[in-house]
Amino acid sequence: MSIKRKLLLTLGVGLAFITLLGLLYYYNLVTIRRRLLLVEGMDDLGAAVGEVRRAEKNYLLYHDSTSARELADQIRLLRQAVQDKTPDLISLAGADSVNSLDRRIDQYATLASRLMGGEEAAGDADQLRETGQALDRSSRSIVRAERGRIQRMIVTSHRTLLLSLIVLLVCGTAGSLIVTRLIVAPLRRIERATRDVSEGRFSPIHGIRGHDEIGRLAEAFNHMVHRIEKHQKELVQAGKLASLGTLTSGVAHELNNPLNNISMIAQTFIQHRTVLTEVEQVELMDEIEKQCERSKEIVHNLLDFSRVRGSERVASDVGQVVERSLKLVQNQLDMAGIVAELKTTDPLPLVRMNPHQIGQVLVNIYTNAIKAMPRGGMLRVESAPGADGEHVVVAVSDTGVGIPPELHPRVFDPFFTTSDVGGGTGLGLSVSYGIIKRHGGTISVASEPGKGSTFTITLPIHTGGSDDEREPQDPGGGR
């Protein structure tokens, strides 16, 4: 079910509940009001009974025709009042009590007419008085009972109102908790995952299922992460190829040395084979073999660097990677007349990393440094445990042209380059930045124009343990 539907349903149920409650209270109020009106009507009945009692008192006092007539009138008025109110009385006190009231009035009227007709028996006057009192009590008790019932209705109303408020509060709280769980919690996870992506960690979101908007969002997010990761890999490869261009020229020159040696041996052999002893001839052939090995190794290093790699990480020594990648650019350094100085704490704490990617980052920084020192200079590479005890720090300093301060924030931007057209893709440092970020590290630059630049990389020290780890291996597979 979609979130829209879920929300509409929840709101609908809530609204229906509140409407039902409202209707209930409306009905209650109407009932109470009607009953109050009835009770007010009963007050008229009480007043009629009072009038009868007053006339009765006068008659018993004076025994004259006026008061007799008045009593008869009042009894008639009371009958009339009771008759008028009969439906109300039945609904208030039930048919039984109305019947008993009627009987009492009849009894009273009979007594009164007996007294007024002169057929007075002994004690009739007292009986009339008692019946009058009973009549009074009956009418009062009906009113009292009804007032008590109204009171109880109001109290019950109060209680149910309070109870339903509590139910509403509990349901509301539970409802919002459920909504939080259903909607907000997955949104938070997506938010976290998005932040991860912005920091270069491309981990898909797992465990958000369902066909609602969030499920679809998570699915789209995972698709996006997958695509970004793929592009990132392509970008890493593109950056590598860019470095490779620079490396290749160095390697090509480097190959000239063994080639020249082989060529010179061959020419010497051809020119002077007659004067060479057999031992010397074998030595020369051995030498050719060695030079072939040397060429193979030069080419191998380059191929090793250029190969597309997975992104699996192993606990490795950064120092070794630093050294190996420096060897890759050694020719460039030689050609540019740059002296390299390597300083490493041995052994360094292990770092969980992909040695090829970190090597790529270093080669990139080295080649940038070489470009920054066209007239030669000094390349200082220092790797040591960080002061915080949690990182390994690699600092690469050159004595090159430096980077103007206003360009510092842009050096890690994609396609930013100070090279002329064709000089650089501007991908190297941005790719490096991505690689280091994904390793949970940092890369920063400090530079002074005319004096040189220092690129500093920090990588978190591997704390060991939890994940299934292969032994630190030789990631180059031989050099």
Next chain:
Amino acid sequence: MSANPRILVVDDEKIVCDMSRICFTNEGYDVTTFTDSTQARAALETETFDVIITDLKMKEVDGLELLEYAKEKNPDTKVILLTAFGTLETAVEAFHKQAFDYFTKPVTIRDLQESVRRALGREGEE
């Protein structure tokens, strides 16, 4: 000419030194070789050579420095530069400093021999 022409070969690639020695000795030259350019410069203090064949990129003293030093000691010395990392810039710089010739590796021994002959003013001799 009382003695054979003297050739100094300086290259940190030992094979270049060895092969040059074999080839040039057989051609009748007096050959001295160094794989360490510092030693080569020290040798220039006391000895004179007719031709110096030197590598350009070397660890301590590079070919251009050696060229300058040799020319300073004896302007008549002819210096031939060899390099695996040939660039236009270093070639121009070498000729500015009066290098006699400039070769990029791989080089043929015939070319080297020919260049040495020209340096000694013996063109056409075999």
